[in-house]
Amino acid sequence: MPLVIAGTLFLASCKPKDAAIQAAIQAKEPAGIVVSVEKGQVTLTGHVLDETAKANAEKIATAEKGVKSVLNQLTVVTVEKPIVIAADTTLIKNVADAVKDFPSVKADVKDGVVTLTGTVEKTTLIKLMQLLSTLNPKKIENKLTVK
Known part of the structure; x- marks a missing residue:
């Protein structure tokens, strides 16, 4: 029994914390995508230019260790004019x-x-x-x- 408890505590301590998961995913995502994590569940919000970018963002999040699920709430926006980067x-x-x-x-x-x-x-x-x-x-x- 003590081995089971020790093993459970060890495995629980090996799981990445939400903040670490969030930071790791956010660093890999392009600007405009906001990542939030709660209990291993990732939520992606923001805007992307096409469905491919939306799928890629989800793929990046899903690949991160400790992620249980991904809720992809990214919005695909139609760009009629060029993206302006502020000076x-x-x-x-x-x-x-x-x-x-x-x-x-x-x-x-x-x-x-x-x-x-x-x-x-x-x-x-x-x-x-x-x-x-x-x-x-x-x-x-x-x-x-x-x-």
């Missing part, structure tokens, strides 16, 4: 305004890429990522520690 000067101002409500988050902008460092609560990460996505960066590099 750094505009991004710097808008990103500063966007992260002011997240005091433990630092955001740097270079060449259209927004790099996030610091810490953020798990419950507010999606709100932050969605807010930054609307500012038209080329990419969002999420290097945040999720609490």
